[in-house]
Amino acid sequence: xxxxxxFAPSPTGFLHIGGARTALFNWLYxxxxxxxxxxxxxxxxRERSTEAAVDAIFDGLDWLGLDADAPAVYQSSxxxxxxxxxxxxLANGKAYxxxxxxxxxxxxxxxxxxxxxxxxxxxxWRDRDPAEAPVxxxxxxxxxxxxxxxxxxxxxxxxxxxxxxxxxxxxxxxxADGTPTYMLSVVVDDHDMxxxxxxxxxxxxxxxFRQAQVFEAMGWRLPVFGHLPLIHGADGAKMSKxxxxxxxxxxxxxxxxxxxxxxxxxxxxxxxxxxxxxxxAQAIAWFDLDAVGRSAARFDVDKLTAxxxxxxxERGDDELVAMLVPRLEALGFAVEPAGESRLRRGMAGLKQRxxxxxxxxxxxxFYVASRPIPVDAKAAKVLDADAQERLRVYAAALEDTRPAxxxxxxxxHARAVAEQLGVxxxxxxxxxxxxxxxxxxxxxxxxVMMALGEAEVRARLTDAIARK
RNA sequence: GGCCCCAUCGUCUAGCGGUUAGGACGCGGCCCUCUCACGGCUGAAACCGGGGUUCGAGUCCCCGUGGGGUCACCA
Numbered sequence: 001x002x003x004x005x006x007f008a009p010s011p012t013g014f015l016h017i018g019g020a021r022t023a024l025f026n027w028l029y030x031x032x033x034x035x036x037x038x039x040x041x042x043x044x045x046r047e048r049s050t051e052a053a054v055d056a057i058f059d060g061l062d063w064l065g066l067d068a069d070a071p072a073v074y075q076s077s078x079x080x081x082x083x084x085x086x087x088x089x090l091a092n093g094k095a096y097x098x099x100x101x102x103x104x105x106x107x108x109x110x111x112x113x114x115x116x117x118x119x120x121x122x123x124x125w126r127d128r129d130p131a132e133a134p135v136x137x138x139x140x141x142x143x144x145x146x147x148x149x150x151x152x153x154x155x156x157x158x159x160x161x162x163x164x165x166x167x168x169x170x171x172x173x174x175x176a177d178g179t180p181t182y183m184l185s186v187v188v189d190d191h192d193m194x195x196x197x198x199x200x201x202x203x204x205x206x207x208x209f210r211q212a213q214v215f216e217a218m219g220w221r222l223p224v225f226g227h228l229p230l231i232h233g234a235d236g237a238k239m240s241k242x243x244x245x246x247x248x249x250x251x252x253x254x255x256x257x258x259x260x261x262x263x264x265x266x267x268x269x270x271x272x273x274x275x276x277x278x279x280x281a282q283a284i285a286w287f288d289l290d291a292v293g294r295s296a297a298r299f300d301v302d303k304l305t306a307x308x309x310x311x312x313x314e315r316g317d318d319e320l321v322a323m324l325v326p327r328l329e330a331l332g333f334a335v336e337p338a339g340e341s342r343l344r345r346g347m348a349g350l351k352q353r354x355x356x357x358x359x360x361x362x363x364x365x366f367y368v369a370s371r372p373i374p375v376d377a378k379a380a381k382v383l384d385a386d387a388q389e390r391l392r393v394y395a396a397a398l399e400d401t402r403p404a405x406x407x408x409x410x411x412x413h414a415r416a417v418a419e420q421l422g423v424x425x426x427x428x429x430x431x432x433x434x435x436x437x438x439x440x441x442x443x444x445x446x447x448v449m450m451a452l453g454e455a456e457v458r459a460r461l462t463d464a465i466a467r468k
Numbered sequence: 469g470g471c472c473c474c475a476u477c478g479u480c481u482a483g484c485g486g487u488u489a490g491g492a493c494g495c496g497g498c499c500c501u502c503u504c505a506c507g508g509c510u511g512a513a514a515c516c517g518g519g520g521u522u523c524g525a526g527u528c529c530c531c532g533u534g535g536g537g538u539c540a541c542c543a
């Protein structure tokens with residue numbers, strides 16, 4: 001049997017972390033089984049659904065590299081079909097009209113709550129004669145749930161889950177205004193789209209029982225369900241706006257790489273022995289639902305960050321430069337061709353010290369800065385009169401000796417100058433660093449010198465010596 | 469409250485009846501060293517509690533406790 005999975009977000013905001021992982025797992029499962037990964041926008045009515053949110057979700061999926069195998073289906077465009085299914089259910093007695101008003105329903109719930117009874121529709125109109133219907137009131141259509149027996153879901157993640165049918169109430173399929181509810185729409189669409197595996201958040205597990213009854217009523221084959229444990233915030237509660245950055249776009253903006261996010265999300269609730277760094281190809285080869293854990297996981301930015309640092313180092317210098325230029329410009333640096341090539345040459349030393357693109361950009365700024373370069377507080381403190389004097393001696397020695405402008409020669413020369421000055425190498429190295437980078441922290445000195453180039457090194461040295 | 473799910477270091481997890489309970493992130497120390505990282509070595513850190521089953525339970529069962537989810541004419 002071929003596999004078809006789907007990701008079905010409701011477009012009420014950006015693509016959040018939990019949704020991203022659900023999408024990833026669906027995508028991986030489909031790719032692993034060489035099946036199809038579909039997209040469906042659950043916009044059944046709702047003024048909550050917006051075009052901007054749809055775009056944000058597509059953007060997020062795109063960034064993560066989760067490509068769908070067909071254009072997205074908009075649930076709102078399937079309304080006629082949903083109504084048609086309800087008509088069929090009505091015709092064969094699997095559904096019925098209910099004229100209870102919202103007020104009556106609310107009162108019913110309050111009463112149940114007060115009497116500490118389960119809160120559910122009491123079936124008022126289940127067997128009542130429609131002739132007794134109040135006039136001028138539009139009914140909703142409810143499904144006629146079995147009242148005895150049990151519903152079993154053999155969940156691919158959670159295992160066998162059973163609920164007594166008596167726990168299930170006759171939920172609404174069609175609202176009084178004739179629009180279909182989510183509970184009906186998902187089932188019809190999953191069936192019509194030939195979805196074989198419904199992989200979604202754990203928060204839908206209870207819905208699965210009700211939806212199973214709709215499949216049953218229509219005589220449709222039940223898809224395999226796989227309910228993923230939720231991702232919680234650091235406090236252990238379901239992710240929500242109060243946890244701050246919950247949209248993948250926020251992480252992209254902070255300079256996280258999609259491959260790092262994918263790897264992190266994959267390991268949240270799924271594992272493959274002791275493997276931590278897992279490429280997408282490996283993930284596709286290894287992924288399966290039986291290795292998905294059953295307990296909720298907390299989102300840990302530190303671990304994401306560590307993974308990101310790893311993938312940053314694996315990126316090519318050229319692509320990193322391309323990603324950095326806009327960030328440097330946003331930081332207020334005009335990136336000239338000369339500065340860009342200095343950056344390109346210095347990237348290897350820069351990237352192994354970075355964790356995210358934003359801090360990479362900050363640490364890279366001195367390469368694209370135009371002279372005289374900005375000097376931070378720490379570097380300014382290093383560049384006192386004594387240090388400037390050492391730099392003067394060093395610069396002069398550079399002129400006299402003219403060492404080959406290559407790493408071993410440069411280092412040998414600098415060490416010799418330090419010795420001649422009668423100071424430890426650090427006493428010369430730190431001022432040099434401050435002069436060349438304007439920082440107290442930077443990649444290796446000689447890496448920096450090679451990346452800057454001889455002329456720029458001399459010029460920055462001159463600037464630093466003259467600095468007051 | 470009803471129903472459902474979950475429970476190994478702080479966090480993510482390995483473990484699938486017999487292990488010195490492993491790895492990763494984070495944290496401490498040491499080494500490397502021109503700063504900071506990287507890297508290497510190393511340390512502290514966990515089986516929620518109680519009953520069973522068994523020669524033997526982190527692993528199986530039950531109860532408790534704790535956490536989470538869900539109970540709409542939202543999705």
